[in-house]
Amino acid sequence: MTDVQKLTNNKEVIAYLVEKFPLCFSLEGEAKPLKIGIFQDLAEALQNDERVSKTQLRQALRAYTSNWRYLHGCKTGAERVDLQGNACGILEQEHAEHAAQQLAEAKAKVAAMRAAEKAAQPDKKRPARRVGTKGQKTKETPVNKTKVVRKPKVTLNAIDLATLQKGDRVKVKVSENAKQAIVLEVIKDSARVQLENGLVISVAVEHLFA
Structure with missing residues (x-):
């Protein structure tokens, strides 16, 4: 008997859901709002599937619905879908506003993390120029060339x-x-x-x- 290879992380589980229910889940483009209670439908549809557990389904579903693609697609008036892609009601304004708030908070969090990482990195500055006594930048002093000192010409007068x-x-x-x-x-x-x-x-x- 061949051993069933179990899924190990959210990414694999979501990819599996897209394969099993392509009219409901997607990996690219704007995601469709899911039917309220979709987890129960998933648990029943995959109850005999040894590749994925209920705990994994719950975690993967939470990751999928918190993704920026999904939150962006949750707009007032958008159609919710079930596992077969059938329309299951209009997304209410309250839920759309909640999704928009989650999206804004997620973007702000990412922006703050990037700013913190940038601040933690050492600045790559150009070598500072030497500064004069009055704070003015001075040019590098050129190497002094040895000057040839010419002797003054001696006045010669004819002698008697x-x-x-x-x-x-x-x-x-x-x-x-x-x-x-x-x-x-x-x-x-x-x-x-x-x-x-x-x-x-x-x-x-x-x-x-x-």
Whole structure:
């Protein structure tokens, strides 16, 4: 004998009811308001069905009638249906208002839960910019580039060799630079000088400047 596989949760039970009574129950679209006392009809219709118990039927029916689809379909003037989809009376305004209130409360509860979850999550903020002393945002300080300090140009004045004497301070032009020096000896069109670093050289008159 094959063992009967029992249904284990509301979702399975509701799917089973849709399969057994498709004109009464549905899984998609707007659900139809159910006949008052539909549970007794279900219990009698499935009393010998080993797949589902009365307790499961009651729980599944409660879940089905509290679903947003069902509550949305419970409007004043809507037709109630029995297990075979037959009309069983008009939904009264009192019941429609109760369904609308349940729907609003359910939506508000879900919205509150989502807001709480969002508040509990850490905010993903962009890295804060540095703030100045007056609260103003400042730009990142660029890396300072090493500035090349140029030496001021030295004024070079031509020197008269006839007036040049030992001990005079002169400038000796070497390439693009001018170095300080002291005259040690004047020789015809040149002079022997000692540079600041102690080096003694002979320099032609055209390279000597005052």
